[in-house]
Amino acid sequence: MVSKMKTVLVTGGAGFIGSHLCDRFVEKKLNVICVDNLISGDMKNITQLLKKNNFKFVRHDISKPIKIKGSVDYILHFASPASPVDYMMYPIQTLKVGALGTHNALGLAKAKKAKFMLASTSEVYGDPLVHPQPESYWGHVNPIGPRGVYDEAKRFAEAITMAYHRVHKIDSRIIRIFNTYGPRMRRQDGRAVPNFIDQALKNIPITVYGDGSQTRSFCYIDDLVEGIIKLMHSDIHTPINIGNPNEFTIKELARIVLKLTGSKSRIVYKPLPQDDPKQRKPIIAQAKRLLKWQPKTPLKEGLERTISWFRIS
Numbered sequence: 001m002v003s004k005m006k007t008v009l010v011t012g013g014a015g016f017i018g019s020h021l022c023d024r025f026v027e028k029k030l031n032v033i034c035v036d037n038l039i040s041g042d043m044k045n046i047t048q049l050l051k052k053n054n055f056k057f058v059r060h061d062i063s064k065p066i067k068i069k070g071s072v073d074y075i076l077h078f079a080s081p082a083s084p085v086d087y088m089m090y091p092i093q094t095l096k097v098g099a100l101g102t103h104n105a106l107g108l109a110k111a112k113k114a115k116f117m118l119a120s121t122s123e124v125y126g127d128p129l130v131h132p133q134p135e136s137y138w139g140h141v142n143p144i145g146p147r148g149v150y151d152e153a154k155r156f157a158e159a160i161t162m163a164y165h166r167v168h169k170i171d172s173r174i175i176r177i178f179n180t181y182g183p184r185m186r187r188q189d190g191r192a193v194p195n196f197i198d199q200a201l202k203n204i205p206i207t208v209y210g211d212g213s214q215t216r217s218f219c220y221i222d223d224l225v226e227g228i229i230k231l232m233h234s235d236i237h238t239p240i241n242i243g244n245p246n247e248f249t250i251k252e253l254a255r256i257v258l259k260l261t262g263s264k265s266r267i268v269y270k271p272l273p274q275d276d277p278k279q280r281k282p283i284i285a286q287a288k289r290l291l292k293w294q295p296k297t298p299l300k301e302g303l304e305r306t307i308s309w310f311r312i313s
């Protein structure tokens with residue numbers, strides 16, 4: 001007997017991470033339903049998929065209830081503005097997609113008896129007082145600050161996902177995604193990697209916020225996608241950190257981008273945004289042990305690929 005093709009629904013499927021997931025699932029011959037309201041997603045990310053007969057795009061805001069005909073086997077809830085610039089521009093939408101959007105996506109998972117994955121974030125740790133961050137750390141978040149709209153929405157999203165798991169026995173997973181970069185980040189995205197590459201390629205000043213001593217740990221998109229797929233096939237219901245534990249200061253990142261692009265840009269220092277985390281680095285012991293996952297792409301290699309993509313797009 002030929003087994004029926006599985007259907008996967010990706011919210012935020014036209015976004016940076018979501019579109020890479022759609023690519024992978026289409027290639028794996030799953031039926032893919034991509035749901036996106038295109039606030040921060042872009043049709044350009046999925047044009048290559050529109051002609052495939054196992055891909056369907058539905059323009060819809062998941063903060064509003066959704067009806068889907070037929071069976072759905074997996075739901076990956078990745079819809080949300082994720083750049084600080086975006087979630088400060090769309091604070092209400094960010095809160096709504098984390099809260100109402102997650103509720104709707106879980107409701108659909110319940111109705112369809114689908115496996116569910118929530119895209120959570122290292123932002124649930126806020127400006128962390130524990131370093132590096134294990135999954136057991138409860139975080140240090142300012143609920144009423146400008147980043148609170150994203151951080152608290154994702155914290156609520158984790159809470160409602162666990163409640164649906166406990167009460168409705170939803171087969172759920174929660175991934176805490178640390179800074180990820182790669183092709184398809186928008187030039188005007190506002191995050192450090194696309195900003196620095198865009199500025200370096202234009203030979204205009206590189207804007208480092210604060211004194212650049214704050215740290216981040218950057219994971220290449222292909223490594224993240226591997227982690228997502230491994231977690232989806234696991235039966236781990238508690239949050240799992242997925243990220244690259246190699247930590248860099250933002251000033252170091254700016255210097256590496258300058259070197260790799262051969263840019264003439266100089267570094268200029270701008271005020272540090274409110275509540276900007278001073279340090280961030282995942283402990284990935286759980287992902288290594290339980291998923292047999294760890295990132296493979298060194299920063300230099302990932303940046304080279306990203307820079308090549310920025311040059312041609």
Ligand code: UDP
Binds near residue numbers: 084196209250272273
């Ligand atoms: N950043 C910077 N210049 C920029 C954009 C960001 O110095 O043009 C800094 C930002 O203040 C933060 C770090 O780079 O300390 C990472 O910011 P990003 O927006 O990429 O992600 P975050 O980890 O803050 O969500």
